């Protein structure tokens with residue numbers, strides 16, 4: 184019996200602006216209905232950009248009702264928003280942005296990265312907000328490499344970076360730096376060829392394993408980049424074996440069990456709230 188209930192192979196590759204080649208790692212039309220609180224996940228793959236004087240990316244656009252989590256593995260991004268925030272996100276850094284009641288932002292390659300060119304390797308995940316927090320004040324959490332606990336296994340063959348939630352090994356609990364509005368664990372995991380990693384899972388949460396690079400084996404089946412594995416929510420442990428050196432992102436979260444109505448950059452609970460979001464955006468209430 185396998186704990187992997189479903190495998191989704193990215194079947195949709197689009198561009199977000201001129202800066203972000205995006206493989207959809209979760210089916211867009213199901214937005215969060217089987218993966219709550221996680222809504223969508225886009226992965227650039229390891230995409231090489233030539234040097235440019237122009238900072239590729241995506242111009243000013245709104246968000247409301249959820250959070251965008253940007254994890255950079257390689258390359259450097261620059262963001263700017265309607266609240267006057269401005270910053271960069273580089274390798275092994277994470278930006279956890281709470282759009283809440285509304286934000287306008289732009290996302291570009293940093294000036295330095297544009298100039299040198301190179302490989303952009305990053306994901307952007309959308310995390311839903313519970314109903315009570317959808318209209319919370321927008322905020323940013325900039326998680327630096329030093330803020331994110333890195334846990335090396337005893338045999339030094341696996342490395343887990345705890346971005347959000349907790350990871351326990353023996354009696355030691357590592358706490359991820361991201362503050363979240365519902366319970367979840369977000370792990371950036373690297374496995375050397377031949378590594379074996381047992382991961383404890385919270386029963387009745389939604390568990391997703393994104394294989395970004397390499398090849399892993401679970402319950403005797405081999406899975407490869409770039410695939411998303413949906414685990415049985417009743418699972419309490421999964422053992423991941425690295426057939427080849429692998430980079431995976433493991434998301435596990437307590438489902439919100441609230442209605443999801445999504446339209447473009449807005450994710451709310453009802454159609455009326457979506458209409459309101461468009462009205463507010465048109466009337467300049469996001470700026």
Ligand code: MN
Pocket residue numbers: 244246251288290
């Ligand atoms: Mn955005």
